[in-house]
Amino acid sequence: MKINKKLVLLLMVAFLVSIVAGCGGAATKTETEKTPAPAKEPIKIGLNVELSGGVASYGTNCRNGIVMAFDEINKAGGVNGRKIEYIVMDCKSDAAEATNVAARLVQKQVVALIGPLVTGSVLGATPIATQNKIPLVAPAATALPATVDEETGKTKEFVFRTCFLDPFQGGLMGNYAADTLKAKKAAILMDTSTDYAKGLAQAFKESFTKKGGTIVAEEGFVKGDKDFKSTLTKIKNKAPDVVYVPGYYNETGLIAKQARELGITVPLLGGDGWDSADLVNIAGAKALNHTFFTNHYSPQDNDPKVVKFVQAYKAAYKTTPDAFAALGYDSAYLVADAIKRAGSTDGVKIKDALAATTNFTGVTGTFSMDQYHNPVKSAVLIEMVDGKQVVRTKIKP
Amino acid sequence: MYEFFQQMLNGVSLGSIYALIALGYTMVYGIINLINFAHGDIMMVGAYVGFFSIAILGVGVVPAMVFAMLACALLGVVIEKLAYKPLRNSTRIAALITAIGVSLFLEYATIWLLTPQQRSFPIGTFPEKNYYFFDQQLVLTNKDLFVLVAAVALMVLLQYIVKHTRIGKSMRAVSQDMEAAMLMGINVDKTISYTFAIGSALAAAAGVMVGVYYNTIDPLMGIIPGLKAFVAAVIGGIGIIPGAMMGGFVMGILEALVSGYGSSLYRDAVAFAVLILILLFKPTGIFGKDTGEKV
Amino acid sequence: MVTKKLNWTHLTISTVTLAVIFTVFQYLIARQLIDVYYQINLFMLGINIILAVSLNLINGFTGQLSLGHAGFMSVGAYTAAVMTTKLGYSFAIGIGAGCLAAALMGLLIGIPTLRLKGDYLAIATLGFGEIVRVVFLNIEYVGGASGLIGIPQLTTWTWLFVSVVVTVVVIQNIVNSSYGRACISVRENEVAAELMGVNTTKYKVLAFTVGALFAGLAGGLYAHYFFIIQPGTFGFFRSFDILVMVVLGGLGSTTGAIVAAAFLTVLSAGLQSFPEVRMVLYSVVLIITMIYRPQGLMGNKELSFRTFQRIRGDKNGPVVNREPV
Known part of the structure; x- marks a missing residue:
């Protein structure tokens, strides 16, 4: 019982201290607000x-x-x-x-x-x-x-x-897939937990279909997912020429790795969310060959x-x-x-x-x-070659 | 047709991961009736120990797994002694909340000490090989086989320990009636320590395998697989070792089919819906026997 | 026992105290003497009190371990936000609809799942919370995973303050009524309660529904203060957060829940710049409390005028308390 009382006391004191600390913060705050900053202050x-x-x-x-x-x-x-x-x-x-x-x-x-x-x-x-x-x-x-x-x-x-903006980089990739990679069928696997990826997917779809391509599959995943094999199996069976994977590197890296394991050898495409040194660590350099993504700049410039x-x-x-x-x-x-x-x-x-x-x-x-x-x-379009970023084109709006 | 078989394969490989984690979960629950919420996080700690053994000490996957198992067995015993033992006679709610506390503690202490950054294993940690069948229509990786074999082997080993060894006998006695076991001269504290050591070692093995399988680890990696594994354990009948295994496969295949033929976005919702349905209609799980409530 | 006259004194004191608190903060906010940051924390505090006090009715008084409170909160938040933002109804109607939707959900979930006991109920409610999150995640109408944006900021200090007071008064009255005693009997010994003729299912579902209703209220207020709601905000972490408040305060103590909600909100605001330490501290406090005081800081006692009288050495009002579990 004694320990209990001491502990309660201790927690109560901690509580009081934190409240007092909070109030103290408030007090000093209002003071600084009232004194105008002198010109030489940072x-x-x-x-x-x-x-x-x-x-x-x-x-x-x-x-x-x-x-x-x-x-x-x-x-x-x-x-x-x-x-x-x-x-x-x-x-x-x-x-x-x-x-x-x-x-x-x-x-x-x-x-x-x-x-x-x-x-x-x-x-x-x-x-x-x-x-x-x-x-x-x-x-x-x-x-x-x-x-x-x-x-x-x-x-x-x-x-x-x-x-x-997303419409710009997504559209760019759509055109690149149709014109340069000569793709006819594309699958989209997007991170549905972000506006970003959804915006990219939308723009890609518009520009790609405008060029006469068809979207054969549209699938989603959410941040934190680790196992994409079932969805990728589904995509593989639709036999697309390219797979567009707008999302962030933690997931897209795993997707690239698992896609290659399942025997999806077609180019994988992405947006600036792919840009991270971790991408290569997660997916491995080999799995990233034949992947392209749009980005803001390239350190190789x-x-x-x-x-x-x-x-x-x-x-x-x-x-x-x-x-x-x-x-x-x-x-x-x-x-x-x-x-x-x-x-x-x-x-x-x-x-x-x-x-x-x-x-x-x-x-x-x-x-x-x-x-x-x-x-x-402008934007740059990057291809991953053995784990290194190589600039393919630089595109003005 | 091949797509269906591939989805089944995907399901089994995912299921073996759930099964691995569920084994430890179900064992601890079976013996002391505590949902060890921290189980998934012990798995995470195991993955980190494995990661550092491989990345810093440069050992292979198997020694890394042994290190992780030893470290986590110790961690499990310490957690039990510090956090759970004082509560053995408290309410279930108090024990469950402590388990949640331990879980949060492990997660955020790891974030605090090791940053929340995702880490990936050095290249070549696991020499990967893919086997293709039927003109590339079916794919099986050696990682899948590794996890499946490990899960089955550990299940058999665990079943053997529980059914045929002295310590297993005392575990079963403690799970039936703690007081009676004590009166029969069984050292209950020691038995529970063993239970936690074995359960946590299993979690660590699972952690290293999950880390190697997905090549990435992070401090919160244990939450979702931990929850799913718990669901698997409940589906199979919590406290029943082969049940946990089956539950894991059921969950894995279910998720693969939902992703493959429905939408992967509803995968988690389906998993939990199945859990609730099973709890409502057969609370003791597929393999469970209804023992009736003790008053 | 407490005389009627004493009650009137207490009522007057309470009303005056509340009026003073209300006026002071109203003045501070209206004259912008406390800035946005402190306002955010003040509002968070109020919302947390509503959540903790309502969960306490389920977990503390009725003894049903629910880990799905954030699920009810999100139902309330989304319903209220859709009503005001998309359908153009007034804030009051939005909040009302949010409460009702959450209560209805509580009823629907409660009837089947409350047959489950202890751990199983905890897991089932946790599962429910996750299902709600995934469902909102996949409804494009409410913004999917990126959330519902552009919610007008309608939660004023008056709204918040009145909501907190109403929550506390209603729940306190339920607890002190025959309903409350029935709920407590379920917590103490369900089998015995049933044998004594208490319809345990009815009271469990009642507690669950009322708790969900107020969680919905908190959700509606939350949505209309923070401009944006995302399914991720209402994950099981938030359910744990609320549970921690209840447990720390003492299962079955309304004032305990209030004090703990205040404590944890201030603590978490104070540790804003050290998020990891915050959570580590959080978990350590939780574990230590459970080990040394499994009944929480206040146990199931209430902080009341009589407590203060006792502290002053006034022995006229002997403290009548339910025995701890």
């Missing part, structure tokens, strides 16, 4: 990225890119004479958590938000950005509704992205800006930067550029500057923002 920018959960590799690499960019900017003297202070938080690859983290960052007085990466989470964070009039730059949210309200067709005032970026990134993180690192890097420079042009840290002014972006040159290409806050930029 500019705070919030990073709302996926450091854990299903797409942890995207978030982690993107953060690395962003951090590298801000460090470079700070080394060069900062923006408008002020340094940039970045606050990194993990939204755990979850939309509700992304809302929470965005609110937490807003509370910390950030002037702009970068991230989350996947569209679902961006949709979660959007209301917080809009309510508080703080611009949100989504580095990799490729689905249409990230910046445009689908029902009203209106642009979301405070949301921007630095990547191309000879453009001097890309070469410089790849070298700096390799020096800092000991690996080759993937597209998410590159998009993060560009997003960071884009935000810094907008703050410079706005000459202010006011959210509305930064937003206006972002919307007015023209001919911004980044490692993922040169682009301008269109009226929907989408950059107009």
Whole structure:
């Protein structure tokens, strides 16, 4: 009985402490809100990225890119004479958590938000950005509704992205399958748990059928699945010429591996979700031969800006930067550029500057923002050859 | 026609994985009537031990499996001593919630210590071979055979231990009536420790095999297979060793058929619906005998 | 025993306390003195209290281990959100429909599954929760896996506060009525209760349905606060979360459930930046509580005016408590 009472006491004390701590946080918070920041204080920018959960590799690499960019900017003297202070938080690859983290960052007085990466989470964070009039730059949210309200067709005032859109990359792959790979029959196996993959599948289907191809099977899977053999067996029996697998690398890697085991030798196609060093680890280099995917950039590019970026990134993180690192890097420079042009840290002014972006040159290409806050930029098409990415074509919109 | 046979093969290979996990589940439940929710997570720990043995120590699959089994047997005994033993006379709810707590603890301690990143085994860990039949219409991989053979062998071994050894005899006695067993001079604590050691070692073996089979492991890999294996154990009649095996195959084949002829998206829902139906109409499972409720 | 006069005093004190709490927060929110982040946690707290108190009726008072509470919550959330977002009904109707749908689901699930006992019931309800999740995952009308988006933010502090108070008052009244005593008798000894003429199935289903109704309420409020609902939000992890609150507070203690819900919400908000540690801590607290206090922090005792009187040394109101299990 004595132990019990002590334990209860202990837990109660812990409870009280945590409440007091919570209140303490609240108190200091209101204080900072009332004192206006002096001009030389750093500019705070919030990073709302996926450091854990299903797409942890995207978030982690993107953060690395962003951090590298801000460090470079700070080394060069900062923006408008002020340094940039970045606050990194993990939204755990979850939309509700992304809302929470965005609110937490807003509370910390950030002037702009970068991230989350996947569209679902961006949709979660959007209301917080809009309510508080703080611009949100989504580095990799490729689905249409990230910046445009689908029902009203209106642009979301405070949301921007630095990547191309799903209809563009999906359509591109559809054309490539029909024209270059000479496919007549295609099967689609998509991750139905994301808007991203569904958007890609839709675009692929449209462009592929427009070119006279037929879709012989449309199957789905969800994030976290590990066994795809039954679905693949079904697809194999429809004898497609290509299989389009829009999704993220954790699952698409396993799909590639199991498809090859089952004797599906036709080309497998994918989108930018395939881009990860883990893809080769999961599927094995051999299974990935004859697979193609669309992407934002390639580290093999000879453009001097890309070469410089790849070298700096390799020096800092000991690996080759993937597209998410590159998009993060560009997003960071884009935000810094907008703050410079706005000459202010006011959210509305930064937003206006972002919307007015023209001919911004980044490692993922040169682009301008269109009226929907989408950059107009090119894509690359990559083939996997013995575990290495080889650029096949670079396509302008 | 070949498609159907291929789907059956897919089902059996998936089913042997469920069966492997279900064996340990059903054994622990049979002896102390506890749904060891942490079983799937012990499997995950086993997979990680196996992974590190292969990736860092550079050993082969079989020694890695032995390491994993030893480590997890120890882990199982420790978990039982620390978390479950103090609750042996508490309510079922308290024991079940503790099991959930242990499960969450293993998952998140692993995430905390080893990051949530998915990891994959070094290339060439398992020399893969595919066998094609009927003009490539039917495919069988040596991984499938490996898992199937392992599942059957472990089931036979387990059945032998439970039915024909001294420790097995005391396990059966404890499962019938703990107090009476104690009065007959059986060391109940020791018997339960053995049960957990064996059950957890089985989970570890399953973990390494699942890891090698899918080539990827992550800290939450145990949740869904753990749940499915539990469903398999219930379908076969929980506490009955051959039942767990059959339950695993039933689940695997069912899932393969749902994915192959229906939609893979409803696969999990069908699995749980079958579980609920079985619980409603034959709560003791396919192989179970109705013992009536003790008052 | 408690006299009627004392009851009136208590009622007045309670009403005044509630009114003060309500007004203070209403003022803080209206004048924007607490920012979005604290508001989110405040609302989460309210929603968690509703969930914990309603699950406590099923798990704590009636002793039926349910692991499907998040399933009922999602039914309520989706129904309410579809009513307001897609069909254009008012928020009140949406919430009402959400509650009813969840209650109906509770009834439909409860009647067959409540024949099962203990672990089997737990697994069956867990299975039910998963089935609900998979079904929503596959309905394109509600956005499939990426979720229903564009839900208007209609949950105000007034709505939340009134909902929490109503939940607590209704459940407390059920518990203190003959229905509640019947439920407790089922928990204590089902066979004995049946022998004494208690229709155990009826009371189990009743508890299940009422619990589901309030889970639906919590779901509706949740959907209209967070703009977006996804099937993944209502997985079995959330069911575990709610269960942990109930168990930590004490199975069969409404105030315990409230205190635990508050504690865990604050704790989890405080550990926001360390999600892994949060869960590790969570599980350790859970295991330790179960080992040393399997009946939870409060057992089945209630925190009440009399408790405070006793702390003050006022011996006029002797504490009458049900004996712990």
